[in-house]
Amino acid sequence: MAKFDEEHIPEILERYKTVAVVGISDKPDRDSYRVAEYLKQSGYNILPVNPTFDQWLGIKAYRDLSSIPRDVRVDIVDVFRKPDAAMQVVEEALKLKPAVIWLQEGVVNPEAAELAKSHGIQVVMDRCMMKEHRKFHSKA
Secondary structure, rough: OOOOOHHHHHHHHOOOOEEEOOOOOOOOOHHHHHHHHHHHHOOOOEEEEEEOOEEEEEEEEEOOOOOOOOOOOOOOEEOOOOHHHHHHHHHHHHHHHHEEEOOOOOOOHHHHHHHHHHHOOOOEOOHHHHHHHHHHOOOO
């Protein structure tokens, strides 16, 4: 398996601020909701991606990545989907040319990660964006 971009996590979190959250939930007890809410409160621009609702915390939600307007720059595609769905998400994300594909904890799909890497996209896999942000931005 190729090396991914875990060593660049601090730089990724600092540099990129627009995050499409694929598989976001509208249920506050779900990890995807809590992580996105934390990122929003930390200054990130969240683009909710879920076909089952129209908005999330007052922000327009998109049915899929292809529904995000072309003039909206997506820096990070944060994936909260089952590992076997990651390839489809990455294939769709390639059209947006994000800087980073972030596969959340438990989302491990080396083939999808390799596809993203082969298109020059940084990949973080099996890591929680909120936990990583807290680690590097602890409010001490």
